[in-house]
Amino acid sequence: MAMASASAKGVFSSPLPSSSFSNPSPKSSSLLSFLRNTASTTTAISFKLSHSPSHSRCHFFTVNNVLKTVAPTENSDLNHSQDLSPPSPNQRSTILVSEKLGEAGLELLRSFGDVECLYDLSPDELCSKISSCDALIVRSGTKVTRQVFEAAKGRLKVVGRAGVGIDNVDLQAATESGCLVVNAPTANTVAAAEHGIALLAAMARNVAQADASVKAGKWQRSKYVGVSLVGKTLAVMGFGKVGSEVARRAKGLGMHVIAHDPYAPTDRARALGVELVSFNQAMETADFVSLHMPLTPTTSKVFNDETFAKMKKGVRIVNVARGGVIDEDALLRALESGIVAQAALDVFTEEPPKESKLVQHENVTVTPHLGASTKEAQACVAIEIAEAVVGALKGELSATAVNAPMVPPEVLSELSPYFLVAEKLGRLAVQLVAGGSGIRDVRVIYRSARNPDVLDTRLLRAMITKGIVEPISASFVNLVNADFTAKQKGLRIIEERIVADSSPEFPVDSIQVQISNVDSKFKSAVSNNGDISIEGKVKFGIPHLTCVGSSAVDVSLEGNLILCRQVDQPGMIGQVGNILAENNVNVSFMSVGRTVRRKKAIMAIGVDEEPDKETLKRIGEVPAIEEFVFLKL
Numbered sequence: 001m002a003m004a005s006a007s008a009k010g011v012f013s014s015p016l017p018s019s020s021f022s023n024p025s026p027k028s029s030s031l032l033s034f035l036r037n038t039a040s041t042t043t044a045i046s047f048k049l050s051h052s053p054s055h056s057r058c059h060f061f062t063v064n065n066v067l068k069t070v071a072p073t074e075n076s077d078l079n080h081s082q083d084l085s086p087p088s089p090n091q092r093s094t095i096l097v098s099e100k101l102g103e104a105g106l107e108l109l110r111s112f113g114d115v116e117c118l119y120d121l122s123p124d125e126l127c128s129k130i131s132s133c134d135a136l137i138v139r140s141g142t143k144v145t146r147q148v149f150e151a152a153k154g155r156l157k158v159v160g161r162a163g164v165g166i167d168n169v170d171l172q173a174a175t176e177s178g179c180l181v182v183n184a185p186t187a188n189t190v191a192a193a194e195h196g197i198a199l200l201a202a203m204a205r206n207v208a209q210a211d212a213s214v215k216a217g218k219w220q221r222s223k224y225v226g227v228s229l230v231g232k233t234l235a236v237m238g239f240g241k242v243g244s245e246v247a248r249r250a251k252g253l254g255m256h257v258i259a260h261d262p263y264a265p266t267d268r269a270r271a272l273g274v275e276l277v278s279f280n281q282a283m284e285t286a287d288f289v290s291l292h293m294p295l296t297p298t299t300s301k302v303f304n305d306e307t308f309a310k311m312k313k314g315v316r317i318v319n320v321a322r323g324g325v326i327d328e329d330a331l332l333r334a335l336e337s338g339i340v341a342q343a344a345l346d347v348f349t350e351e352p353p354k355e356s357k358l359v360q361h362e363n364v365t366v367t368p369h370l371g372a373s374t375k376e377a378q379a380c381v382a383i384e385i386a387e388a389v390v391g392a393l394k395g396e397l398s399a400t401a402v403n404a405p406m407v408p409p410e411v412l413s414e415l416s417p418y419f420l421v422a423e424k425l426g427r428l429a430v431q432l433v434a435g436g437s438g439i440r441d442v443r444v445i446y447r448s449a450r451n452p453d454v455l456d457t458r459l460l461r462a463m464i465t466k467g468i469v470e471p472i473s474a475s476f477v478n479l480v481n482a483d484f485t486a487k488q489k490g491l492r493i494i495e496e497r498i499v500a501d502s503s504p505e506f507p508v509d510s511i512q513v514q515i516s517n518v519d520s521k522f523k524s525a526v527s528n529n530g531d532i533s534i535e536g537k538v539k540f541g542i543p544h545l546t547c548v549g550s551s552a553v554d555v556s557l558e559g560n561l562i563l564c565r566q567v568d569q570p571g572m573i574g575q576v577g578n579i580l581a582e583n584n585v586n587v588s589f590m591s592v593g594r595t596v597r598r599k600k601a602i603m604a605i606g607v608d609e610e611p612d613k614e615t616l617k618r619i620g621e622v623p624a625i626e627e628f629v630f631l632k633l
């Protein structure tokens with residue numbers, strides 16, 4: 001299939017060989033500017049690669065829809081469009097801090113945006129305030145409910161949880177509204193572990209009860225005889241960051257430590273000399289049980305009547321995780337029956353607990369959710385969350401996002417040049433669908449010289465979804481809500497990876513987007529299998545359209561595009577070029593792909609401006625042009 005390409009000035013240049021790639025993996029230092037340069041005026045993608053140990057968990061990107069601001073859909077209160085562009089210097093972000101945060105973190109936030117600290121807001125007050133906020137920073141005391149996201153009306157871009165547990169944030173609602181949720185997962189680990197150990201020792205030696213007794217003028221030495229820790233078996237339930245640190249410290253106290261965690265790596269346990277056991281084994285053998293799992297639908301009330309019945313009589317329980325993992329009524333019954341000798345609780349189902357018999361029980365030691373409350377931890381948490389929130393507001397990657405896929409930085413760096421081509425292909429494909437036909441089935445074919453199993457396509461899929469969905473709806477799509485939005489719109493995106501005979505140096509050779517079971521407004525975009533089909537590549541860092549239907553073309557995906565099917569005859573480029581020139585429409589790129597010599601050709605014309613209706617009509621009237629379509633990129 002012959003192909004020629006012409007520059008804007010009408011001078012023919014030799015076609016770019018389809019295998020010719022510039023190195024599309026710029027160095028990370030120039031990545032941001034690279035992306036800005038290649039991004040269209042409507043979209044910029046930016047992110048930061050962080051290599052600091054505290055940010056080593058995972059990396060993400062956010063997509064900035066720079067110019068687009070559209071009205072919310074009628075379908076979902078959460079499906080608002082957002083302008084996620086980094087604010088211009090005189091358009092500062094508004095950051096609401098709803099609970100006490102360390103001064104260093106506040107300083108960092110103030111250097112970036114307008115910070116308002118409003119503590120103890122009622123749910124209604126939070127809802128009425130939130131629509132004027134770009135970011136919200138909370139600790140465990142603020143419930144960020146679906147109502148809050150609805151009330152935000154699409155403005156809220158990021159919720160920062162200054163701590164670990166995100167059970168007080170409705171993640172599903174956040175995701176549906178495309179709002180990123182970030183936390184500070186490492187800064188309070190030691191504080192929480194130390195508090196767990198403090199409660200363990202205080203409980204075993206009746207410190208709180210004895211303290212109250214002495215202060216009440218009593219001297220009850222025999223009443224407060226304790227139990228020793230050394231040689232006792234401690235079951236750590238949830239062997240994550242806090243659980244591991246508790247285990248390490250308990251070993252130092254001479255305890256025999258076992259742990260239960262269905263997801264914990266055995267080598268971590270082995271390294272600490274901790275035996276990983278089943279839930280039942282832990283319950284049946286432990287003298288002390290320390291809880292360190294998150295509150296999720298699976299762990300909710302996992303310590304209930306049935307569980308307590310499995311425990312050794314006289315067991316002692318520490319909870320610095322979440323109150324909701326224990327059925328508090330069942331714990332009270334277990335204390336009264338003597339199955340549980342003592343409990344030490346930092347967290348409660350309802351905080352602060354109201355008229356709780358459990359709290360008042362003489363064998364229960366309580367603290368008001370103090371696990372993370374050390375000066376050191378709070379200083380670090382504040383900085384960790386402020387950095388994450390500012391980064392997210394700038395459109396950078398967040399190492400601590402909790403509702404977006406985890407993508408290692410090296411994968412991100414390699415794939416970033418392909419984001420734009422993926423979005424543009426989605427955008428073009430959807431515009432080729434004839435009005436009225438509902439899109440359901442989308443097939444994306446990635447050709448790559450690499451092993452198909454190692455190609456992580458989630459980000460590319462998100463960008464294709466963005467490209468398909470945004471032109472035809474008021475939805476705003478980013479990495480956070482791409483899969484959810486596709487599902488909500490009834491889009492089935494099937495991905496296929498084909499091993500290509502190209503250079504394995506680059507992660508992707510080409511991306512093909514096919515839409516099945518629809519009519520096309522440009523018949524030539526329909527391939528032999530009846531699907532609308534277009535293919536793109538990255539060439540010299542620029543996204544290119546390389547195939548339309550069954551015809552090869554080569555046009556850079558910048559500005560707007562006119563696709564024509566015409567009789568292959570001399571003078572066609574000139575005729576169409578003249579019509580555009582007469583109407584002051586600048587041609588940026590032209591490419592003609594012939595299917596049959598002197599019979600049929602496909603012409604792709606990149607134009608900077610949008611031609612008016614009359615100009616398009618004149619193109620359609622050129623006798624040799626059989627069909628054409630104007631597509632906005």
Ligand SMILES: NC(=O)C1=CN([C@@H]2O[C@H](COP(=O)(O)OP(=O)(O)OC[C@H]3O[C@@H](n4cnc5c(N)ncnc54)[C@H](O)[C@@H]3O)[C@@H](O)[C@H]2O)C=CC1
Pocket residue numbers: 163164165166185188189192237238239240241242243260261262263264292293294295298299320321322346347369370371372373
């Ligand atoms: N009281 C306080 O002030 C604080 C409380 N926390 C709580 O501690 C929890 C743990 O924090 P990190 O250790 O930093 O989190 P993490 O994510 O490092 O560890 C949690 C561990 O629990 C495990 N897990 C999940 N489901 C489980 C199940 N059904 N049974 C057993 N293990 C399960 C996970 O695999 C993970 O290893 C947080 O979710 C938070 O709720 C954390 C910090 C301070």
Ligand SMILES: O=C(O)C(=O)COP(=O)(O)O
Pocket residue numbers: 139140141162163164165166188369370371372373
């Ligand atoms: O980090 C956590 O999960 C905590 O529970 C700490 O909560 P806080 O920030 O002290 O309200």
